[in-house]
Amino acid sequence: MRKTYRQVKKLWLPWLMITPALLTRGFTTLYPVLMTFYNSLFEINGFKGGEPVFIGLGNFVKIFQDPKLVTSVTFTIIFTVFSMLGHVVLGIGLALLLNQKFKGKRFLRTIVLIPWAMPMVVAGIAARWAFNDQFGLVNDLIRRFIPTFHYDWLVNAGSARTAVILVDLWKDIPFFAILVLAALQFIPEDIYDAAHIDGAGPIRTFFKITLPISGKTILTQCIFFTMWRITSFDLVYAMTSGGPGDSTTLLAYRIMLEAFNNLNMGYASAIAVMLFLLMAVFSGLNMFAVSRLDD
Amino acid sequence: MNIKTNTRKKLYRFWLCILIALVSLVVLIPLYWIFICSAKPAGKLFTSPIDFFPQEVTINNYIRLMETMNVLEKAANTLIITGFALFFSTIICTLSAYAFSRYRTKGLSAAKGALLATALIPPIVTARPLYDFLRSTGLVDTYPGLIILYTSSLLPFSILILTNFFSEVPITIEEAAEVDGCNFIQKFFLVLLPLMRPGIATICIINFINCLNDLFTPLFFAGRIEVLSVAITMIPTRNAYSVPWDLTSAMGWIILFPIIIFVSVFQKQIMEGIMSGSVKG
Secondary structure (H helix, E strand, O other): OOOOOEOOOOOHHHHHHHHHHHHHHHHHHHHHHHHHHHHOOEEOEOOOOOOOEEOOOHHHHHHOOOHHHHHHHHHHHHHHHHHHHHHHHHHHHHHHHHOOOOOOHHHHHHHHHHHHHOOHHHHHHHHHHHOOOOOOHHHHHHHOOOOOOOOOHHHOHHHHHHHHHHHHHHHHHHHHHHHHHHHHOOOOHHHHHHHHHOOOOHHHHHHHHHHHHHHHHHHHHHHHHHHHHHOOOHHHHHHOOOOOOOOOOOHHHHHHHHHHHOOEHHHHHHHHHHHHHHHHHHHHHHHHHHHHHHO | OHHHHHHHHHHHHHHHHHHHHHHHHHHHHHHHHHHHHHHOOHHHOOOOOOOOOOOOOOOHHHHHHHHHHOHHHHHHHHHHHHHHHHHHHHHHHHHHHHHHHHEOOHHHHHHHHHHHHHHHOOHHHHHHHHHHHHHHOOOOOOHHHHHHHHHHHHHHHHHHHHHHHHHOOOHHHHHHHHHOOOOHHHHHHHHHHHHHHHHHHHHHHHHHHHHHHOOHHHHHHOOOOOOHHHHOOOOOOOOOOOOOHHHHHHHHHHHHHHHHHHHHHOHHHHHHHHHHHHHHO
16 A cells, blocks of 8 residues: 555644644634624624624524515525526536547637636626627527517516526536536446447436436535525626616625625624525535435 | 448537537627627627627727726736735645645644635625724735735635645655655755646646636725726726726726636646546545
8 A cells, every 4th residue: 555644743844834824714714704703793883883782683683574685585596596407407418518529629628618717707797788688699699580579688687687697607507517527537438338338328328327426526516506606796796786676686795785885794794694604504514415425 | 230320420420519519609609799899999889780790890999998997007916916826825735735645633634624614604704804804904905915815715725636736746755855865845845846846837727717707805805906807897987877888898808818818728737627626625
């Protein structure tokens, strides 16, 4: 057996080496999280000024009575569920396509990397214009097939929400697909050859070989992508500013509005605490799923 | 039988081509559309149907953008902050990754777990207290402050990837260096780091893109120091209802063009980097 690490001696050395990382992360994440928990118990209003008032769980009670927050939570759930469905179906499809052998594979992989590499805010701002009724790209392409088509996507709640999800898929499916591709490439070729000789068709091969082997990786990945969807912020900031009304105000965007625009720091902290706890549940779920599937 | 498999193969080729074309078009058409919008003369931008192959092109929008928005200064800001963040994060992460890959104790693996777990804390949860904290230390809207935040955001993923890369360097190489009389510093810088060069390059390429894409940090923690990702949201409108799409599309293309070149050049390293994070992580 190859020795890959050494036995414990001079233990101060590794701790010294990780100190900069621990300090940096501690100050920029751990300390603020604790402060958010602390602040959530106070009424702090930046407009009125004055000292923070301790109100215990008052902010948390307010969360459940705030209609704006209900809208935010509803849309965050809709956004996450539909976006993830799209990610799984189209993402695995794209990964299978990228895994085929053909000329110009390099070219296609480069193209697929571009949406991942560009800033979400650029995609969002371009989308604000692309979904414009008269001069936007989307309606223009539709009108080439249905000449009389007219619809203002970002003016109605339902279609604005659809548009936000579509842009999210366009930007992020490539990244999902590349990660699936990594899992696919670990499946040895000879299993497919054996399946082919045994007369298994492509669909059967996919469900009986590809999916079971790469399933664990894809599942872990899905949990991470779900968490990123729940905390997504850039897209609606750039594309809809939460509108029309509050219909596309994702939870992270709502927290930002409360904390930096309405200056309700206590209340914003309380929502942030709820979001943090939700993330913790998902992380636990992730670890549970991984340990279960390892057996 | 032979003819049947032959037509099957042709059919497979046919559908493969269709799908490849479809994927390429879905990605490329919007990018091309942003480009032609930025290059159209003022009167030609708002036409329906869209003219995909305009007869006359102009760089007026880019010139106006340079004059009114000071784009070069913003690009310089972006590069300065990104450059320092890459430098510091590489040092911090190489040290940590070495420690995590060469020493195993319960305490160290707990520390590693904690470091990676902090990546899952949504930035919006920490934003407000972090802002107040940085303001009290005078670091808000300064280069050092922004560099610290950018560096910090790069740490968890980089440590994960670099630890994996270090684990692939056999310890016998280190032992050989020790036998030859290297002390720790010599061993680390003269033997290990050169071996790690491909891994460090990969992580720097991916981190570079992550830094360019970061909107959250500069949006909340900077005001005067504008970077490109924020600048595109700050283009002034003539009135509340008009979108300055001519300038926005030009700005978008200024951001997109280097990224497209960068991705084309480093396609292989980027794919490897992303994939090595997924399978072992």
